[in-house]
Amino acid sequence: MEQLLLEVAGSTLRTVPLAQLVRMQGAVELLGADAYPTFMRLGAAGRLELQPVAAGSLLIEVEHATERLGRQPVPTLTFMGEGGAVLGAMYGGHDTTEVAGSDDGQIAVTAEGIRVLLRRFPPPVGFRSEPGVARGWFVCYFSALAFGPDGAWGTRTPAMGGSGAPVALPGLPPLPPVTRWHQANVAGSPAVAAAVFTTTPAAEVFRDLIHAVTAACQDSLRLKRPLVAQIER
Structure with a gap:
């Protein structure tokens, strides 16, 4: 670094x-x-x-x-463990800040929430095309992501609509290691149970x-x- x-x-x-x-x-x-x-x-x-x-x-x-x-307020992705313990965070800016990426997916922090971009057809529930996004990729914004033995799930932001039920997110890229977090309360390889969109004073x-x-x-x-x-x- x-x-x-x-x-x-x-x-x-x-x-x-x-x-x-x-x-x-x-x-x-x-x-x-x-x-x-x-x-x-x-x-x-x-x-x-x-x-x-x-x-x-x-x-x-x-x-x-x-x-x-x-x-x-600075857009923030807060990482939480089992029981709600805050493990650390990554901060966004006035634009899109990538947190994790792969050939088929991206997680980013924006002022609108957690931006998830997936190259998958048909796309998961709630995903849609967006101006400036390459053909075959679909976008959705979430207020929280949850990780468990059955995979990753997301709770959409109110602006994305929907019933409020969690959305399955197959192909989501893995979260970055602690060494890449902007703020960390732990070391090693902690089990992240959730990533929640919040804001932090500048x-x-x-x-x-x-x-x-x-x-x-x-x-x-x-x-x-x-x-x-x-x-x-």
């Missing part, structure tokens, strides 16, 4: 997943990227060196963006990134040394 390293000589080296930075930059872009030029440059080049004055500007940008993002989703950038900027100002941001692959 690509990491963004934030380093000020004489202080703690901080690392955050590059994907987390990209997600927050996407959210900030909706606020108006021109107001956050330094933040939007992070990760754009292999290495960025910011003198203390520039680090101070970055600190102001991040604080302002955090305040504006506030409780803006400030919580980007909490670790905000803390790392803020602390690195403060170190730069305190020590009067450059802040170096670089990507590690």
Whole structure:
């Protein structure tokens, strides 16, 4: 996994997943990227060196963006175990965010719910063609997916209509391993009983990134040394 390293000589080296930075930059872009030029440059080049004055500007940008993002809801796929224990989550953005995929299926997070795309004919109950989707593929949106010994089942969103009865989902691609989750409360290979569509406040989703950038900027100002941001692959 690509990491963004934030380093000020004489202080703690901080690392955050590059994907987390990209997600927050996407959210900030909706606020108006021109107001956050330094933040939007992070990760754009292999290495960025910011003198203390520039680090101070970055600190102001991040604080302002955090305040504006506030409780803006971020589409979330929450993974749950038996008994309803929350195992972890993956976050979406303002567009479609793929969670899992195969030659015949895809699971993604969108603002409308869990988007399941299957190449199967006849399609399962409730699936339909959609503009922009290749011929032979069908789409349906769900509020929850359940996994058991008899396969995967989905509960359609109210916008998709139907009786509310679970829909069998043959050919659904497997969920990603814990190492690819954006937030995890477990390790190893836990048994996921359900994946539920929820939302999470943006400030919580980007909490670790905000803390790392803020602390690195403060170190730069305190020590009067450059802040170096670089990507590690």
